[in-house]
Amino acid sequence: MKIQALLEAPCEWLHPGEQNSRIVLSSRIRLARNLSRFPFPGWARRTEREKVLALALPAAVGLSAMKEAVLSDSMDHFTPVEKQVLVEEHLISREHAGRNAGSGVVVNRTRTISLMINEEDHFRIQAFKGGLQLKAAWRIADKADTELDEKLEFAFSPKLGYLTACPTNVGTGLRASAMVHLPGLVLSEQIGQIVKAVNRIGLAVRGLYGEGTEALGNLFQISNQMTLGESEEEILERMHKVIGQVVQHEENARQKLLEERPRLVVDQVSRAYGVLANAYTISSKEALNLLSLVRLGMDMGLFPDRCRTIVDEECLIKTQPAHLQLSQEKKLSTEERDALRADFLRTQLRDVPPPETGQLSSPLHS
Incomplete structure (x- = not known):
C-alpha cells in the first residue's frame, strides 16, 4: 500500500x-x-x-x-x-x-x-x-x-x-x-x-x-x-x-510546580508511567493524557533523554485508532483497539526505566 x-x-x-x-x-x-x-x-x-x-x-x-x-x-x-x-x-x-x-x-x-x-x-x-x-x-x-x-x-x-x-x-x-x-x-x-x-x-x-x-x-x-x-x-x-x-x-x-508542589509532579508522572507500563486495556484519550505526563517527566529529568524518541515518535502517533487498525490490516472494535494499544505501550515502555523521583519527592510540600 x-x-x-x-x-x-x-x-x-x-x-x-x-x-x-x-x-x-x-x-x-x-x-x-x-x-x-x-x-x-x-x-x-x-x-x-x-x-x-x-x-x-x-x-x-x-x-x-x-x-x-x-x-x-x-x-x-x-x-x-x-x-x-x-x-x-x-x-x-x-x-x-x-x-x-x-x-x-x-x-x-x-x-x-x-x-x-x-x-x-x-x-x-x-x-x-x-x-x-x-x-x-x-x-x-x-x-x-x-x-x-x-x-x-x-x-x-x-x-x-x-x-x-x-x-x-x-x-x-x-x-x-x-x-x-x-x-x-x-x-x-x-x-x-x-x-x-x-x-x-x-x-x-x-x-x-x-x-x-x-x-x-x-x-x-x-x-x-x-x-x-x-x-x-x-x-x-x-x-x-x-x-x-x-x-x-x-x-x-513548571518551575513553580517543582518548587512548590514537587510531590504532585512526582505523583502524576509516576502514576502515568505505572498505568502505561502495566495496563492491559487503555483508551486513546487516556493513553494520550498519560503520555503527556510521562513526556513532562522527561522534560524535568525524571527519565533518560534517550527515551524521548520512544514517546514522541512511537507512542504518541502509533497508538491512535487508525494506526492500530492499519497495523493489523483490518477493522478493530473499540475493545480490540484498547487491548492492542495497551500491549503496544507495555512493549515500548520496557526500554523506559521507572522515573527517578528521589530528588523531587523528598520535600514535604502540599
Whole structure:
C-alpha cells in the first residue's frame, strides 16, 4: 500500500526542532489558494472538481519538494482507515477525509509538505517543521506556492489579495500554527487565562486536530486568525513572539510546580508511567493524557533523554485508532483497539526505566 510506504519513511517534523522542541512539538504553515475561472470546491459540481483535480494533481507532483513523493492520489482511492491515518498524521484535515472523487492529496517522503486538493479551497499547501520553526516551514510552503503559480493561474485581487472560499482566509491565505505541549499550565490551572489572553490578541487556540477538537494530551494548536491587512512576515513575527511568550509561561509554571508542589509532579508522572507500563486495556484519550505526563517527566529529568524518541515518535502517533487498525490490516472494535494499544505501550515502555523521583519527592510540600 502507498500509505504503508509513507509511514515507513522517517517523519522529519517529529524530530526535535532547533528551538523549544520540549514545549513546541511542531510548526505548520498552511496556504489557501484557488484557481481562477473555477468555482470554489463547495460550489462546484463533481465534473468541475474533477477538472480541477486533473490540473492540480500533476502540478503538485511536479513540485521540486515532491521529487520523492510517496503519496499522490484521488481521495476515493483510500479506505476510511487510510484516510483517518492521514488525519492522525496531521497531513489532511478531518473535513478532507470525508472527500471522495474530485479531491486528492500529495505528500512527500519526509512528510514536510502536504497538499490537499479540493478541500475547502482548490489547494491547501501545508509545510511542517519540528519545534518552533515557523520561518523554515514558511520557506517550504512559499517555494511550493511560487512553483505552482508559474504553472497555474491563481484567483487574485489587487485590492484583496488571494481569494478564498472562507472570507477569513482572504488576503495572504496564510495560517501559521504551532503544536504546543502545556501540561504545566494545565496542572497549575492557568491554561484558561492563557487561552483568553491569546484569543484577545487575535489568535486562536484549538485542540489536537484543529477547530472543534479537544486538547488531548495537553496538546494545543495556536494559530493566527487574520490573513487580511498583514503581510506574511508580520504574521510570522507576531506568531513567533506570542508562542515564545506562551513557552515562557509554561516554563515558569513548571518551575513553580517543582518548587512548590514537587510531590504532585512526582505523583502524576509516576502514576502515568505505572498505568502505561502495566495496563492491559487503555483508551486513546487516556493513553494520550498519560503520555503527556510521562513526556513532562522527561522534560524535568525524571527519565533518560534517550527515551524521548520512544514517546514522541512511537507512542504518541502509533497508538491512535487508525494506526492500530492499519497495523493489523483490518477493522478493530473499540475493545480490540484498547487491548492492542495497551500491549503496544507495555512493549515500548520496557526500554523506559521507572522515573527517578528521589530528588523531587523528598520535600514535604502540599
